[in-house]
Amino acid sequence: QVQLVQSGAEVKKPGASVKVSCKTSGYTFTGNYMHWVRQAPGQGLEWMGWINPNSGDTNYAQKFQGRVTMTRDTSISTAYMELSGLRSDDTAVYYCARGWELNWFDPWGQGTLVTVSS
Amino acid sequence: DIQMTQSPSSLSASVGDRVTITCRASQTIISYLNWYQQKPGKAPKLLIYAASSFQGGVPSRFSGSGSGTDFTLTISSLQPEDFATYYCQQSYSTPYTFGQGTKLEIK
Numbered sequence: 001q002v003q004l005v006q007s008g009a010e011v012k013k014p015g016a017s018v019k020v021s022c023k024t025s026g027y028t029f030t031g032n033y034m035h036w037v038r039q040a041p042g043q044g045l046e047w048m049g050w051i052n053p054n055s056g057d058t059n060y061a062q063k064f065q066g067r068v069t070m071t072r073d074t075s076i077s078t079a080y081m082e083l084s085g086l087r088s089d090d091t092a093v094y095y096c097a098r099g100w101e102l103n104w105f106d107p108w109g110q111g112t113l114v115t116v117s118s
Numbered sequence: 119d120i121q122m123t124q125s126p127s128s129l130s131a132s133v134g135d136r137v138t139i140t141c142r143a144s145q146t147i148i149s150y151l152n153w154y155q156q157k158p159g160k161a162p163k164l165l166i167y168a169a170s171s172f173q174g175g176v177p178s179r180f181s182g183s184g185s186g187t188d189f190t191l192t193i194s195s196l197q198p199e200d201f202a203t204y205y206c207q208q209s210y211s212t213p214y215t216f217g218q219g220t221k222l223e224i225k
Binding site: 035044045046047059061062063095097100102103104105106107108109110111 | 150152154161162163164167168173205207209212213214215216217218219
């Protein structure tokens with residue numbers, strides 16, 4: 001079955017960077033975009049951007065432009081999201097999610113909690 | 119950016135009730151509207167895509183309708199496992215945006 005398994009929780013200091021991985025299995029990794037969505041504690045969902053695993057092309061939400069980098073390693077069917085210049089309001093659960101042709105997301109990874117604290 | 123507004127923000131209902139959640143977009147999104155269910159501590163789960171298409175494995179008591187700017191998610195007969203938070207999401211244009219969520223609680 002299709003699985004997206006994310007890396008474990010991280011604790012970072014303000015100004016640092018974090019890189020979250022999303023290892024996929026059960027489907028052709030290069031066949032679907034991978035999206036990243038985050039959710040601050042007790043808050044709603046916020047789309048961050050997508051990567052086309054086939055070409056490496058990316059599309060980032062303007063809010064994160066200059067701070068986010070999405071990459072992939074097709075040899076191990078894994079997508080990555082790196083966020084730099086971390087602030088306390090970047091504390092959130094970060095999800096990867098497989099995208100479909102009209103940009104709905106299914107399935108989602110289990111989430112990775114990133115805590116930014118001094 | 120397209121703003122998505124859900125109503126109500128929270129809702130108390132009983133098992134067996136019929137429940138409707140609405141989602142309004144700030145501009146037309148045709149039928150590029152998706153619904154997700156999220157339970158505490160879990161990732162969102164896709165229920166409905168393209169406004170009214172069922173995701174495989176989703177019970178038939180869930181249905182979606184609407185086009186343009188106004189959409190609804192209906193649960194025809196609430197079951198205990200349906201108590202969760204529901205989000206709409208527009209996939210018409212980036213940045214893809216979500217509604218603020220509707221928390222469905224047991225009365």
